[in-house]
Amino acid sequence: MSRSLLVPFYEHPADRPEAWAALTGAAPSLHGVILNPADGAGEAPDPAFAEAADRLRAAGVRVLGYADTAYGRRPHAEVVADLLRHRDWYGADGAFLDQVSTAPAALPHYRRLAVAARAAGAATLVLNHGAHPDPGYEELADLLVTFEGPWDAYRTLDLPVAPHYCHLVYAAPPGFRPATDVHCAVPGTGAHPWGTLPHFPEPAR
Template identity: 75%
Template sequence: MPRTLLVPFYDHPADRPDAWETLIAAAPLLYGVVLNPASGAGEAPDPAFAEAAARLRAADVPVLGYADTDYGRRPHADVVRDLLRHRDWYGADGAFLDQVATDPALLPHYRRLSVAARAAGADTLVLNHGAHPDPGYAGLADLLVTFEGTWAAYPEVRAPEWTRDHPPELFCHLVYAAPPGARPTTSVHCAVPGEAPHPWGTLPHLLEPAR
């Protein structure tokens, strides 16, 4: 069974234990789960997230530690500190870098972050650009998120020519405010019913339990 779902799920395990149980039970479908205790790793370990992460790892699901890069404005050391805390506190074996720039001028900055993420133990590295970046970013990560937005905006997405030179497994679309049955076109994807400002407090339609 292919692992096609990349799930950013940001609700606290103590607040939605049933949803976390559902997520863990869906392990065979999961490309990975983005762990985001406090818009990053936070200032201290959270035991509930640590337990959830341990159970995901036991189910052979990659745990991707969330770190915001603020489109290149956040200092390198701050991003790396988040990644190291995810590794040390939650056993994260992957990294999800958010708000990643698309500009080729920032490639050196993100190349350094990519090297640092691998050194911090990230077997799986995801860059969330939210749009198609310069093609130079394709060699930096295992997965590029080239769309993050609403289902209403999704029909406007057009892949640039350079994407044809890469395997489809390199690209991911994260879609929210999506109706039941919505299916993004990328091999790895996630479509959730939640809406802004907190869409990633819902699971994909396929997994979302009754609330």
């Protein structure tokens, strides 16, 4: 089974234990899971997230720590502090930087963040632009999220596709699969679509 799903699941394990169990059970189809305890690592370790991360890693799944970059406005040191907490508290072996600028002027800032993320142990680095960025970002990360948005917008677009591009689509119908090799499509809508899980493929028999 292809490890194609990069899953942002922003729900607390204590509130949705059955969903987190399903996520771990789908390990063979997962490229990685984005861990986001408190719009970042939070101010103190959360034992429920630590246990969930342990289970995912034991199942062979990448765990990516979430850090908001506010399109380049959040200070470098704050972003790096988030990544170090994810590593130290949850054993994250990757990083998911959210709200990343698409502009060439911000490239030096994100180049420094990419170096710091690797130094913090991020074997996998994902930049979530949500739209197609300046080509200079391609050398900084393993994956670039070049679309994040609803299915009704996604299906009207003719987006570039490459092995290092990822599309995250919400409000998606059952069975829908984005065009990129690594992707995620969930049924959730509204202000919190990433509180729902994708439709996992059936395991091979």
